[in-house]
Amino acid sequence: MLLSGLSTLNYRNLAPDTLEFPAGVTGVFGENGAGKTNLLEAAYLALTGLSDVTRLEQLVQSGEKEAYVRADLHQGGSLSIQEVGLGRGRRQLKVDGVRVRTGDLPRGSAVWIRPEDSELVFGSPSGRRGYLDALLSRLSARYAEQLSRYDRTVSQRNAALRAGEDWAMHVWDEALVKLGTEIMLFRRRALTRLDDLSREANAALGSRKTLRLELTESTTPETYAHDLAARRAEELARGATVTGPHRDDLLLTLGDFPANEYASRGEGRTVALALRRAELELLAEKFGERPVLLIDDFTAELDPGRRSFLLDLAASVPQAIVTGTERAPGAALTLRAHAGRFTPELDMAEVGV
Numbered sequence: 001m002l003l004s005g006l007s008t009l010n011y012r013n014l015a016p017d018t019l020e021f022p023a024g025v026t027g028v029f030g031e032n033g034a035g036k037t038n039l040l041e042a043a044y045l046a047l048t049g050l051s052d053v054t055r056l057e058q059l060v061q062s063g064e065k066e067a068y069v070r071a072d073l074h075q076g077g078s079l080s081i082q083e084v085g086l087g088r089g090r091r092q093l094k095v096d097g098v099r100v101r102t103g104d105l106p107r108g109s110a111v112w113i114r115p116e117d118s119e120l121v122f123g124s125p126s127g128r129r130g131y132l133d134a135l136l137s138r139l140s141a142r143y144a145e146q147l148s149r150y151d152r153t154v155s156q157r158n159a160a161l162r163a164g165e166d167w168a169m170h171v172w173d174e175a176l177v178k179l180g181t182e183i184m185l186f187r188r189r190a191l192t193r194l195d196d197l198s199r200e201a202n203a204a205l206g207s208r209k210t211l212r213l214e215l216t217e218s219t220t221p222e223t224y225a226h227d228l229a230a231r232r233a234e235e236l237a238r239g240a241t242v243t244g245p246h247r248d249d250l251l252l253t254l255g256d257f258p259a260n261e262y263a264s265r266g267e268g269r270t271v272a273l274a275l276r277r278a279e280l281e282l283l284a285e286k287f288g289e290r291p292v293l294l295i296d297d298f299t300a301e302l303d304p305g306r307r308s309f310l311l312d313l314a315a316s317v318p319q320a321i322v323t324g325t326e327r328a329p330g331a332a333l334t335l336r337a338h339a340g341r342f343t344p345e346l347d348m349a350e351v352g353v
């Protein structure tokens with residue numbers, strides 16, 4: 001995949017502009033607050049339609065009502081124009097001028113690596129579940145659909161529990177078991193490959209401890225209906241569904257211990273990078289093309305092994321955009337970021353200085 005152009009209008013602190021990106025590595029460097037992360041965030045949004053902000057308004061430049069990003073994406077030998085319009089609480093997506101839904105955008109188009117990925121290891125189970133669900137939703141439109149149906153069913157069932165509607169529970173349970181079982185089975189299948197790829201990546205990062213990925217499940221496909229019935233009284237008392245894949249965790253074991261409790265900060269960072277590389281490999285396997293790689297702040301990576309892993313990874317894909325407070329070595333294009341603007345820097349060797 002290649003992102004040949006990115007246009008932004010009223011996006012966070014970015015000045016309205018259209019940037020062209022070559023194949024290979026584009027390095028974006030500049031001072032803190034220059035807009036480097038915002039550029040990658042805009043690229044990720046335009047490529048995938050995805051954003052993890054809690055309110056879409058955050059993406060709109062303060063003082064403005066609407067924002068717009070556009071990606072010119074080359075995949076499978078053809079060019080498509082992907083546009084995202086953002087307004088108060090809504091996002092509108094178009095591909096080649098036609099309105100589409102998020103799931104209709106190419107699902108393997110980008111992977112974004114950020115310093116805050118360590119939260120995947122040390123943060124809450126919901127963050128790890130979010131990583132898994134986001135990845136599986138990109139691998140399978142069916143998974144995305146069933147997951148959102150399942151989440152809606154949990155909310156509706158919770159409302160019925162709070163209203164004490166014991167008589168209606170068998171209807172909700174039936175829907176929940178059907179959707180939840182499909183989700184659990186899909187997760188189990190995908191985890192086998194994700195586990196292999198993450199372990200390989202963790203070893204490639206120089207870790208001497210073996211990484212293992214497992215699901216900790218609050219129930220199983222075989223026992224779901226029974227487990228729901230067994231906890232009915234407790235769920236009615238709490239007014240919440242406590243059994244099902246929305247309560248599962250992705251257990252990361254490093255060596256003999258859970259990484260979230262025992263890993264050092266550096267080991268945790270290595271595990272997070274391994275998870276992202278596994279994501280990249282899985283998407284490439286599924287869609288037959290390597291995603292555009294967005295690496296935010298490679299200079300935050302102080303460990304030389306992890307830093308060169310990041311730069312090698314950037315060099316291994318058809319295209320990567322790598323930000324930092326220093327220039328990324330070996331870049332095909334270097335952009336200097338300042339106050340939301342990005343200016344090409346001449347290669348001093350090329351101009352004979």
Ligand SMILES: Nc1ncnc2c1ncn2[C@@H]1O[C@H](COP(=O)(O)OP(=O)(O)OP(=O)(O)O)[C@@H](O)[C@H]1O
Binds near residue numbers: 031038
């Ligand atoms: N909606 C918005 N409107 C205007 N400015 C915004 C908006 N959202 C964020 N900003 C500003 O964008 C600026 C740039 O942020 P960004 O995170 O992209 O910087 P950065 O270059 O990645 O910096 P660092 O090197 O510290 O990570 C911040 O100063 C922030 O206040």
